[in-house]
Amino acid sequence: MAGNPLNAKVVGRLSLYRRLVSGLIRRGTMAVYSHELASHAGVTAAQVRRDLMSIGFTATPSRGYDLTELARTLDRFLDSAAAEATVLIGVGNLGRAILAYFQGQGKLPIIAAFDTDPSKVGRMVHGCPCRPLAELSSVLAERRPRVAILTLPASEAQAIADQLIAGGVRGLVNFAPIPLRVPPGVHLESLDITMFLEKTAYFARLAVAREESHEHEGSR
Amino acid sequence: MAGNPLNAKVVGRLSLYRRLVSGLIRRGTMAVYSHELASHAGVTAAQVRRDLMSIGFTATPSRGYDLTELARTLDRFLDSAAAEATVLIGVGNLGRAILAYFQGQGKLPIIAAFDTDPSKVGRMVHGCPCRPLAELSSVLAERRPRVAILTLPASEAQAIADQLIAGGVRGLVNFAPIPLRVPPGVHLESLDITMFLEKTAYFARLAVAREESHEHEGSR
DNA sequence: AACTGTGAATGCCTTCACAGCT
DNA sequence: AGCTGTGAAGGCATTCACAGTT
Numbered sequence: 001m002a003g004n005p006l007n008a009k010v011v012g013r014l015s016l017y018r019r020l021v022s023g024l025i026r027r028g029t030m031a032v033y034s035h036e037l038a039s040h041a042g043v044t045a046a047q048v049r050r051d052l053m054s055i056g057f058t059a060t061p062s063r064g065y066d067l068t069e070l071a072r073t074l075d076r077f078l079d080s081a082a083a084e085a086t087v088l089i090g091v092g093n094l095g096r097a098i099l100a101y102f103q104g105q106g107k108l109p110i111i112a113a114f115d116t117d118p119s120k121v122g123r124m125v126h127g128c129p130c131r132p133l134a135e136l137s138s139v140l141a142e143r144r145p146r147v148a149i150l151t152l153p154a155s156e157a158q159a160i161a162d163q164l165i166a167g168g169v170r171g172l173v174n175f176a177p178i179p180l181r182v183p184p185g186v187h188l189e190s191l192d193i194t195m196f197l198e199k200t201a202y203f204a205r206l207a208v209a210r211e212e213s214h215e216h217e218g219s220r
Numbered sequence: 221m222a223g224n225p226l227n228a229k230v231v232g233r234l235s236l237y238r239r240l241v242s243g244l245i246r247r248g249t250m251a252v253y254s255h256e257l258a259s260h261a262g263v264t265a266a267q268v269r270r271d272l273m274s275i276g277f278t279a280t281p282s283r284g285y286d287l288t289e290l291a292r293t294l295d296r297f298l299d300s301a302a303a304e305a306t307v308l309i310g311v312g313n314l315g316r317a318i319l320a321y322f323q324g325q326g327k328l329p330i331i332a333a334f335d336t337d338p339s340k341v342g343r344m345v346h347g348c349p350c351r352p353l354a355e356l357s358s359v360l361a362e363r364r365p366r367v368a369i370l371t372l373p374a375s376e377a378q379a380i381a382d383q384l385i386a387g388g389v390r391g392l393v394n395f396a397p398i399p400l401r402v403p404p405g406v407h408l409e410s411l412d413i414t415m416f417l418e419k420t421a422y423f424a425r426l427a428v429a430r431e432e433s434h435e436h437e438g439s440r
Numbered sequence: 441a442a443c444t445g446t447g448a449a450t451g452c453c454t455t456c457a458c459a460g461c462t
Numbered sequence: 463a464g465c466t467g468t469g470a471a472g473g474c475a476t477t478c479a480c481a482g483t484t
Contacts, residue, residue, distance in 0.1 A: 005426065006422075007452090007453085008419060008423070009453075011418075011419045011422050011423070012415050012416075012419050015412075015414070015415045015418040015419060016399070016412070016415055019397065019414075033464090033465065033466090034465080034466075035465090040399070041399055042399035042400075042401065043454095044454075044455065045466095046454075046455055046456075046457095047453095047454065047455080049466065049467065049468085050453095050454080050455090050467090050468085052467095053466095053467060053468075058466080058467080059465080059466060059467090060461085060462070060465085060466080061460090061461055061462055061464070061465040061466050061467095062461090062462050062464090062465075063462095063465095064465075064466085065466095077422070078418055078421075078422055079421075080421070080425050084421045084424070084425065086417075086421075092317075093316060093317035093320040093321065094314075094317040094318075094321065096313060096317070097312075097313035097314040097316070097317040098314075098413070100312075100313040101313065101314065101413070102417075107421075108417060108418075108421055146421075146424040146425065146428055147417070147420055147421050147424050149417070169424070170423070170424040170425075170427035170428055170431075171420035171421060171423055171424025171425075171427070172420065173413075173416055173417055173420050177239065179236070179260070179261055179262035180262075181262065185427050185430070185431070186427065187419075187420055187423030187424055187427065189416045189417075189419060189420045191411060191413070191416060192235075192236070193318070193321065193411070194235070194239070195232050195235045195236055196232075196393055196409045196411060197306075197322075197328060197367070197369070197393055197409075198231075198235040198298055198328075199228060199231045199232050199235060199407075199409060200367055200391035200392065200393050200407055200409045201298075201299075201300070201304045201306075201327075201328055201366075201367050201391060202226075202231050202297070202298055203228070203231070203390070203391055203407030204304070204366040204367050204389070204390040204391025204407055205300050205304065205366065205390075205391075206225065207390035207391070207405050207406065207407065208366055208390055210405070211390075211405070227474090227475085229475075230475095253442090253443065253444090254443080254444075255443090263476095264476075264477065265443095266476075266477055266478075266479095267475095267476065267477080269444065269445065269446085270445090270446085270475095270476080270477090273444095273445065273446075278444080278445080279443080279444060279445090280443085280444080280483085280484070281442070281443040281444050281445095281482090281483055281484050282442085282443075282483090282484050283443095283484095284443075284444085285444095441484105442483105442484095443482105443483085443484085444481105444482085444483075444484100445480105445481095445482085445483100446479100446480095446481095446482105447478105447479095447480095447481105448477105448478085448479090448480105449476105449477085449478070449479095450475105450476085450477075450478080451474105451475090451476080451477090452473100452474085452475085452476095453472100453473090453474085453475100454471105454472085454473080454474095455470105455471085455472075455473090456469105456470085456471070456472085457468100457469095457470090457471095458467105458468095458469095458470105459466105459467095459468095459469105460465105460466085460467085461464105461465085461466080461467100462463105462464095462465085462466100
């Protein structure tokens with residue numbers, strides 16, 4: 001059932017393929033060749049073939065990959081049998097946006113959100129109950145969530161992460177702009193939005209500079 | 221001024237180092253050794269040395285990297301002389317969260333947000349004017365923003381991206397869950413939150429399975 | 441004695457390229 | 463004729479390890 005442990009980049013692309021495949025199915029497509037799926041995903045055909053090879057999914061040279069079968073296989077790899085309980089810590093603007101985005105998504109239900117702010121606690125936020133942070137450990141003990149989303153201030157992120165991991169959480173998606181330290185066996189995905197923006201600004205500036213120097217040609 | 225073109229991963233870490241450095245300066249630290257900065261950043265000391273080497277910043281073996289000097293050098297690399305005008309497309313929950321996060325951050329001012337929803341248009345959202353999408357091209361022409369943040373539905377993302385690029389934008393941060401196609405010379409940073417969550421859930425599940433099988437030892 | 445800067449080694453990921461299949 | 467599955471090659475990023483410096 002587990003198969004051989006897949007590499008993180010492959011899993012990311014599988015998640016993307018799944019979404020593309022379900023879109024194609026909805027449009028009535030029955031099968032695709034690697035280069036077709038590749039062009040939708042923005043990767044090479046060889047990459048698609050390798051990725052699908054790594055989960056043991058095969059095509060026929062004549063028809064390509066059967067989409068119904070592929071969708072089922074991807075579901076089996078990416079989803080648990082039961083839905084994976086998830087918690088979210090930090091009901092600020094970003095936390096609320098993510099709650100709104102994932103409410104009613106089926107798999108990965110966010111079972112509770114936590115915050116220290118008394119004005120938020122007790123309410124429903126986009127369909128999710130907001131509870132005081134003090135109740136975190138009892139929720140961890142009772143509901144055994146395995147995934148947590150951190151949308152809280154950087155100053156509190158490490159302490160909360162430690163508490164979550166101690167309580168059994170094994171996957172963290174961190175939006176706080178600080179590098180977290182997690183023990184081996186715990187998966188951490190860090191999404192530092194400021195960093196992505198600064199990176200983008202750097203390359204945008206470079207591109208503009210390059211274009212401008214090409215315009216009046218004379219340099220170099 | 222441009223130097224040799226840096227690799228994207230290096231630029232990402234430089235952005236992180238900058239934040240760490242400014243925190244250290246605030247606490248009164250004057251200099252750090254590569255292994256100290258590395259431990260804050262969660263990378264190896266060799267990595268820090270290589271990254272700083274790539275921007276030509278050097279230390280003295282006795283004191284390490286001078287933080288004041290380093291902060292200045294990083295600023296010079298990561299910031300433009302003038303602030304880089306940025307626009308945001310799609311004032312949904314996520315768009316609003318990002319507007320809130322970046323308002324008043326100095327560099328990278330979001331000069332306008334765009335949406336088609338008439339109930340949003342005309343208002344200020346977290347200090348940023350929300351304008352109708354129809355005005356996008358005139359704003360592109362007048363203000364020449366170079367960076368854009370896409371927080372809109374997947375179905376519209378590619379068309380808007382094309383319009384932005386035609387209007388001079390050279391860096392995109394895309395939150396829409398779809399792979400965008402951009403021409404060479406345009407930098408694209410894609411942040412597919414669903415993908416990150418699914419990846420994390422996969423590895424969390426794997427970790428739990430591994431722990432459970434270790435508990436009653438006999439399997440293999 | 442301990443650090444930096446860096447050539448060389450390693451390791452990982454992606455792509456090539458082709459035999460095999462239909 | 464055109465596709466897949468995959469060994470081998472290639473390219474890129476990280477780490478090693480050490481000469482040089484203070």
